[in-house]
Amino acid sequence: MVSTVGRLSSSAARRAVLIGVVVFVSCLVGILSRLPGTLAVFWPANALLLGILFRSPRSATPLTWICVVAGYVGADLITGGAWDSTVWLNAANIVGVASGFYAFHWVDGEDRRLTSIQSVGYLVSMTVVGASMAALVGGIANRVLFGGRWWDGWLLWFSSEFVNYMTIVPLVLTFPSLRRVDRDPKAVAVLLRRSLVPTALLTICIILEWVIGGAGAIAFAMPALVTAALLTNVLSRRCSQQYQLPGRWC
Numbered sequence: 001m002v003s004t005v006g007r008l009s010s011s012a013a014r015r016a017v018l019i020g021v022v023v024f025v026s027c028l029v030g031i032l033s034r035l036p037g038t039l040a041v042f043w044p045a046n047a048l049l050l051g052i053l054f055r056s057p058r059s060a061t062p063l064t065w066i067c068v069v070a071g072y073v074g075a076d077l078i079t080g081g082a083w084d085s086t087v088w089l090n091a092a093n094i095v096g097v098a099s100g101f102y103a104f105h106w107v108d109g110e111d112r113r114l115t116s117i118q119s120v121g122y123l124v125s126m127t128v129v130g131a132s133m134a135a136l137v138g139g140i141a142n143r144v145l146f147g148g149r150w151w152d153g154w155l156l157w158f159s160s161e162f163v164n165y166m167t168i169v170p171l172v173l174t175f176p177s178l179r180r181v182d183r184d185p186k187a188v189a190v191l192l193r194r195s196l197v198p199t200a201l202l203t204i205c206i207i208l209e210w211v212i213g214g215a216g217a218i219a220f221a222m223p224a225l226v227t228a229a230l231l232t233n234v235l236s237r238r239c240s241q242q243y244q245l246p247g248r249w250c
Helices: 002-032 045-055 062-078 083-104 117-146 150-174 178-183 185-194 196-212 215-243
Strands: none
Touching: 002 045, 002 062, 045 062, 045 083, 045 117, 045 150, 062 083, 083 117, 083 150, 117 150
């Protein structure tokens, strides 16, 4: 019994550290997308973390949250961020992710894998909650750090968070598990190949959103989202037929 508990504790600790590392690396990617005097053009950390926690709720332990905070703060500090901006910006990040996760926590396992239209509705609702809560803190940060208006900060945070969530979280939730990857790696290759076009479109949309700006810039993500939805639908049917797997596998 003691050895079993020890193995479980060790596994939980490794999982917490790994999630913290994922947050740290994805924060660095976002920070590198910053242009002088601006926030990040692309910020994948929050959506990746939310997707991981949606997919594996048991990972949301106190140790995991500690590692997550360390990842956020560490990435900012090693790239020269000031303490005040680090605290405010990452407070918005963490509040948004935590709000979205705990709002989605009551949804059952099948709906977490986006197996029906109803589950997509749950996902959209919970990401709106997460984006809205992040925007509440982000609006305050905009006023404190940049001297801007709270409402402008809220719109900026909400639109960027919602686009990131709706682009990345579904990919995390529907990506094959490691056991299924071992069973049929060909299907994963198909998934990655069909992700290239939506990824390229998303990159272009993010650039347009940054160049044009404004609350309406969220609409520029629609081509990438529609393309991803269409290709996922085709992929699900073909995976099922070619590899004799359940449609939801893909």
